Amino acid sequence: MSSRALRRLKRKITIEVLWLYIARVLLENEPLKAYDIKKEIEERFRFKPSTITVYRVIYGMTSEGLLKRENIGGETLYRLTDMGKENYFKALKLLNELIDKLEIRPSK
Template identity: 50%
Template sequence: MSSKALNRLKRKLTVETLWIYVAKTLLNKEPLRGYDIVKALRNDMGIKASTITVYSVIYRMVREGLLETIKSDGESLYRLSQKGREEFEKALEFLENILNILKSP
């Protein structure tokens, strides 16, 4: 059984930063439907965010220019924009720096 502190950390590094995982899901892949992003987060990454939460993050990412929307057969498909790729790389660098600080003696 995990402590409340560890559970809080897990939530903050997954659901509360879901955009990073959405970006990773779309990195170097064909555009996906929102539903396919939800499935990938659950099946590939073990993130159990609600469908509405994932769609909310997708819509915010579109508004911020991190994702592009493609209409295909009446459906919306999403792909990572160049800005999204750049922000994802910056996020990885930030997380690596934090890990280095935490691991240092």
């Protein structure tokens, strides 16, 4: 049984930063349909964002210039832009710096 604080943290580092997971999936598998992005997140990261949330985040990322929408064979597919890649790697650096500051190391 996890505390409310831990459940809240899990939500904050999954659903509330879903763009990171979308970017990660697209770094290896682009271009993809929104539905396929959602399925990859579920399989790879073991959490299930709602379909509406995934689509909302994808549309936001597209309007912000992090994703590019392409119409291929009558299907709408998404690809990470250079700006999307740059923001993804900056976010990873920020998270790694935070983990480094929070981590407790044994004294020598």
